[in-house]
Every structure is written in structure tokens, then in C-alpha cells.
């Protein structure tokens with residue numbers, strides 16, 4: 001398949017989300033043929049567009065003159081998110097990575113619920129980016145709707161998975177989110193190396209509504225495909241699909257009961273072998289096999 005054929009396929013499938021595993025297989029075939037990592041992301045993403053092209057008139061006016069699709073979410077991704085917010089009418093949402101997306105979610109939730117309560121919980125890695133988002137919110141009268149948690153990147157461990165991600169922990173997150181149970185999550189950060197977004201959903205899974213839906217932007221990128229695949233494998237998400245628009249959008253349901261391997265890893269370290277330890281040993285073999293396939297999607301974490 002040539003690089004011409006793939007964008008054509010993408011156009012044909014724009015409105016039809018594809019099961020995540022199909023996208024991972026397509027990615028592996030293309031990368032093996034072209035030796036180009038991130039092939040889907042570089043060949044297929046939408047070009048930048050002006051905010052005035054958004055389908056929603058209020059947002060189009062608010063974001064006129066703002067280029068969407070490079071750092072911020074692309075127009076098609078914002079349109080899809082807005083459509084779903086208006087259908088689902090969540091009481092609140094959680095996002096990783098602030099910016100245009102914060103303004104978008106706050107505007108729509110203000111339209112649905114008014115502006116008396118915080119409706120958008122935003123986790124942001126940088127003080128400067130946070131200040132820029134706050135200024136945008138203030139300019140549009142949206143300050144009351146948003147609560148922001150600044151969490152600079154650091155090395156950390158969630159369950160048995162180590163890597164660099166948002167420098168926060170369950171205790172801080174419980175304080176930040178309080179009794180709210182976000183029903184929709186947008187993962188669009190942090191900005192970082194391969195696998196940087198892996199820890200996001202494991203960190204907040206227990207704080208989400210049981211029927212929460214989880215979206216992730218930039219999902220055509222190898223790192224995000226790998227993260228989504230392993231979230232699914234570990235049970236953090238279910239029914240993952242990839243919408244082949246903008247930079248790729250992952251759409252999934254919150255998984256009911258993700259694997260927790262920390263105790264098994266500890267028992268194995270002490271030489272013991274329970275049922276879960278045996279399962280964890282097999283899981284580690286699968287991780288090793290994925291790592292050995294150099295052209296395949298690399299796991300987005302190290303295991304303890």
C-alpha cells in the first residue's frame with residue numbers, strides 16, 4: 001500500500017470508527033513496508049485549520065484566528081467532542097493537557113448547565129501553558145467552570161508500570177476531583193517522550209463514573225496506539241475504536257476492573273507463585289515479546 005492509498009482510505013473512513021486492533025495491524029504493515037515510524041500520524045493527519053471553521057457557531061466566533069491541529073486539537077476532533085458533549089450532557093469532564101480543549105469543554109458545559117459550578121477538571125504539566133489557558137478562560141468569562149491542577153512531569157510508578165508522566169498521585173487527585181465523577185475524559189497530554197500518556201488513565205480510573213467514556217487525541221501516533229492497546233490489554237478501557245480524523249481520536253469505554261499486578265509482582269520477587277503471579281509472569285512474557293519485535297508497536301512502559 002502506498003502513502004497515496006492510505007490517506008484515501010482515511011478519507012473514506014472518516015465517519016466510521018475502526019476497532020483499535022485493526023489500526024494497530026495496519027500500522028505494523030505500513031511501518032514494516034515503509035520503515036517509517038509514526039507513518040499514520042505523518043501521512044494521514046488533517047492540515048491545520050482556523051478555529052472559525054468549527055461547526056459550533058459560538059466556538060467558531062470565540063476561536064476565530066486560532067490555528068487548530070498542531071498543538072491544540074484539530075477542527076474535526078473538536079467537532080466530534082462537542083457533538084458528543086451535547087448528546088451525553090455530562091455533569092463534568094476531566095482532561096489531561098489544557099488549552100483550546102479547556103475553552104471548548106467549558107463553553108459547552110456552561111451552555112448545558114450554567115456557570116455556577118466547576119465542570120472541567122484540567123491536569124496540566126506546565127505553569128506557563130496553564131497561565132495561557134487561564135487567560136483564555138478569563139477572556140471568555142469561563143473562569144468559574146474550570147479547576148486546574150499543575151503537575152510537572154516526573155518519573156513515577158502506577159501499579160507495576162514505571163515511566164515519566166504527570167507528577168501527581170492518587171491522594172492529590174482525590175483532593176482535586178473531590179466528589180465529582182467525570183463522565184467524559186479527554187487525554188491530550190502530557191507532551192513528552194514515547195509512552196508519556198500511559199499513566200493518565202491508570203491514575204484516575206477509580207475516580208471516573210462507572211460508565212465514563214475515554215477519548216484520546218493524537219491517536220494515529222505510535223505512542224498513543226501502543227498506550228491504547230495496553231490500556232485495553234490491562235482492562236483500563238473496553239471497546240476501543242479509532243476515529244480516523246484530525247490526528248486520530250481514540251474512543252473507548254472505561255474498563256470495569258483493570259488488572260492490578262503490584263501484589264503479584266511483589267510475591268514473585270519473593271519467589272512465590274499464586275494464580276495471579278503466574279498470570280503476571282505470562283503478561284511479562286507478552287511484554288517481552290512485544291519489545292523483541294523491533295518494528296512492532298513498543299510497550300509504552302517498563303515493568304517492575
Ligand SMILES: C[S@@+](CC[C@H](N)C(=O)[O-])C[C@H]1O[C@@H](n2cnc3c(N)ncnc32)[C@H](O)[C@@H]1O
Pocket residue numbers: 071072073096097098099100101102124125126129188189190191
Ligand atoms: C497537545 S498539548 C494540549 C493541547 C490542548 N488540549 C488543546 O486542545 O489546546 C499537550 C501539552 O503540551 C504543552 N504545550 C502546548 N502548546 C505548546 C507549545 N506551543 N509548545 C510546547 N508545549 C506546548 C502544554 O503543556 C499542553 O498541556
